[in-house]
Amino acid sequence: MTGRSWAPHGAISLVCLTALFAPRMAEAADLPVKAQATENVKVCAAYGPGFYYIPGTDTCLRVGGWARMDTYMNVAAIFSQGSAFGGPGYSPFAFPFRDAHDADYFTQGRGVAEIDARTQTDYGTLRSYFRGGAEWDSQSGPGKGPGPALYIERAFIQFGGLTFGYTQSFFDTGIGYSIATLFAGSNTWNTTAAYTAEFGNGFSASLAVEDAANRTTGVQATGVSITGVTSPSDFPFVSGGTGAPLLYSNYQAGQQTPDFVANLRAEGAWGMVQLAGALHQVEAMPPAYLGSAFIGSSSTGQWGYALGAYTEIRLPFIAAGDSLYLQANYSEGALNYAGLAAGNQNRLQAIGYIPLNSVGLMSGAYYPLADAVMGPDGSYEMVGAWAIQGQFRHFWVPQVRSAVFGGYVSVDVPTNVVGAASFAMWQAGVNTFWSPVRNLDIGAEVVYTAVDGSRPLGITNAVSASGGVIPTLVGGSANAVSGAVRIQRNF
Structure with missing residues (x-):
């Protein structure tokens, strides 16, 4: 053998082929690669219809919502603040006054998205839920024109029997067949932290800690009653277009303790029964004229309470x-649990409706609302209230249904507080809805509302922080008929 190098014949062939095709292989590498097929969305049957697995995860998701248009005539919640809106022009009169300056109707468009995400874990289902959106109102507030607003109904997390977030109060059931929120009875959304124990066969019990701010009405200070009046010109706080103050002096202190709520519940194919109770702290600050360093420097507290009984019977x-x-409710020092709210998200400090005629004479009613009332000596007593409510829904045919509903609420203010006034309020209404296709509702509703008080409409001197007097309107009786038309598509 010489020292000349050599290679097997196959190796030479491989080298030649590599040299020949290497440029073309490089060109092929620059060509786009065909993408892999995306993972198909799979149905998640564990939580009912409409759920799908989020691709690449073990979380099931359902997306839905609704779009709606409402038209309210004579203002559906005519007795509450923020509902008797004046138009964008000038008027010296605000709530509770009504005159030709106020619109006879307003419209609202609202769109809501619903997102429900659930994942099965070793500790049970982990759920997060959101329902909210935006709306357009033809009157965005008293004396204002059209405008948009954000809207939220639910935002909560559930895990192992625990609930955290914003949802229906555990004191309530959330059942309602009417467009209007009835004044009698409790139906409030709230921020809550709760635990629910399931005992089987439809029995459960819940304990909840809920934000007291959403249930706090106030502490009313009153004084010496003076003569009644019949004309707006007799109101120094109305003349000149100031329109204030109509509300009482509110000595509500900052809330220190949340509300404690509990319920017992049984439900099945026959319907539902729930018993509920709540503790609500009433915090009042002493007036400065009684010797406190400055108003708001200290406070005293008492505990109010509420009881509720609910049933839905399927027929x-x-x-x-x-x-x-x-529904039946009773409260002592916790007025919002008996009702008198014009929506699921508000708490009122007054109820009233005072129509003004062409010569300026007044009639109607106006009553401040409070959890407690305070006398001139700084002591305060709880306000009691009870309410009953009934609703019946009937399907004439699967596409047409009607509901009749009504309620009565009575507010008992301690008689030894000068200028405070007890009153009662009741409502009755009827609606009919037509669903020409699935998930589309077209309906109309008529509601009669009346308030009857224990004293004539007139002026009471409320106590100011300095010990002076503030003229405050109180008393009277009134009634009104209102209506609504709703078109809603759920998806």
Whole structure:
């Protein structure tokens, strides 16, 4: 053998082929690669219809919502602040006054998205839920024109029997067959931290800590009653277009303790029964004229409470979908638990409706609302209230349903507080909805509302922080008919 190098014949062939095709292989590498097929969305049957697995995860998701248009005539919640809106022009009179300056109707468009995400874990289902959106109002506030607003109904997390976030108060059931929120009875959304224990066969119990601010009405200070009046010119706080103060002096202190809520519940194919109770702290600050360093420097507290009983009875033997709903509430120092709220998200400090005629004479009613009332000596007593409510829904045919509903609420203010006034309020209404296709509702509603008080409409001197007097309107009786038309598509 010489020292000349050599290679097997196959190796030479491989080298030649590599040299020949290497440029073309490089060109092929620059060509786009065909993408892999995306993972198909899979149905998640564990939580009911409409749920799908989020691709690449074990979380099930359902997305839905609704779009709605409402038209309210004579203002659906005519007795509450923020509902008797004046138009964008000038008027010296605000709530509770009504005159030709106020619109006879307003419209609202609202769109809401619903997102429900659930994941099965070793500790049970982990759930997060959101429902909210935005709305457009033809009157965005007293004396204002059209405008948009954000809207939220739910934002909560559930895990292992625990609930954290913003949702229906655990004192309530959230059942309602009417467009209007009835003044009698409790139906409030709130921020809560709760635990629910399931005992089987539809029995459960819940304990909740809920934000007291959403249930706090106030502490009313009153003074010496003076003569009644019949004309707006007799109101020094109305003349000149100031329109204030109509509300009482509010000595509500900052809330220190949340509300404690508990319920017992049983439900099944027959319907539902729930018993509920709540503790609500009433915090009042002493007036400065009684010697406190400055108003708001200290406070005293008492505990109010509320009780509620609810039942929904399903009546399929009359027609499929028929049901009867009943509610009864009692509160002492916790007025919002008995009702008198014009929506699921508000708490009122006054109820009233005072129509003004062409010569300026007044009639109607106006009553401040409070958890407690304070006398000139700084001591305060709880305000009691009780309410009953009934609703019945009937399906004439699967596409047409009607509901009749009504309620009565009585507010008992301690008689030894000068200038305070007890009153009662009741409502009755009827609506009918037509669903020409699935998930589309077209309906109209009429509601009669009346308030009857224990004293004539007139002026009471409320006590100011300095010990002076503030003229405050109180008393009277009034009634009104209002209506609403709703078109809503759920998806």
